[in-house]
Amino acid sequence: MLVSHEHKIICLAVPKTGSTSLHHALARQLGIRFAMKNGSPALYHLTAEDAARIMGPFKFRSYFSFAFIRNPYDRMVSLYHDFRDQRGAIRSATLAEFLKDEFLARWQADIHFRPQSFFLCNQQGVMVAKLYRYEDGLSAAMEEVSERTKTTPNAPGHARKSNRGDWRDYFTDPALCTIVEEAYAQDFDLLGYPRHVPGNGT
8 A cells, every 4th residue: 555645645555456566656756755664465455444444534535545446357367477477376387277276275365366345345335535447557547646746647667567368368168257256256246347258258
């Protein structure tokens, strides 16, 4: 999570939605130092509910809070390649093997693999003032922050980029779709992403 008390901005870091690239660009744009003191994923990926508890609900609501969301299938592909190719923590040779053999048994509770709704909601619903879609690019958020803070937009880079294909190519087996759909059912319903039917182009 990135917070600027001077500009009253809160940018939540939902894992694998471009948050690392966005935070570094925002830090440069707003002239603030952005660094994790101990590298704790739990601190970097604080939820909206955590932030409201720490800041106080009134102060939290007085800030412009926002986050990026991503198609759950595409996000799963990105998570798999990140933790297999870059971090070396996943052993499965294919996404299909990972979903069937490792995900439910070991990874589903890991903070990076938690549903996006886990970071954005409390029992009453979405706590974040604005949600941007990863598919639309990061520039819209940068421009809105620029307007609110009277700063010059800073073009974000692409941290943790993986070498991978289109997410639809990974989900030709309906059984794999079902695993993702059941794990992230609330994300599909809350964020408006359609369930994928292999072969129909959606």
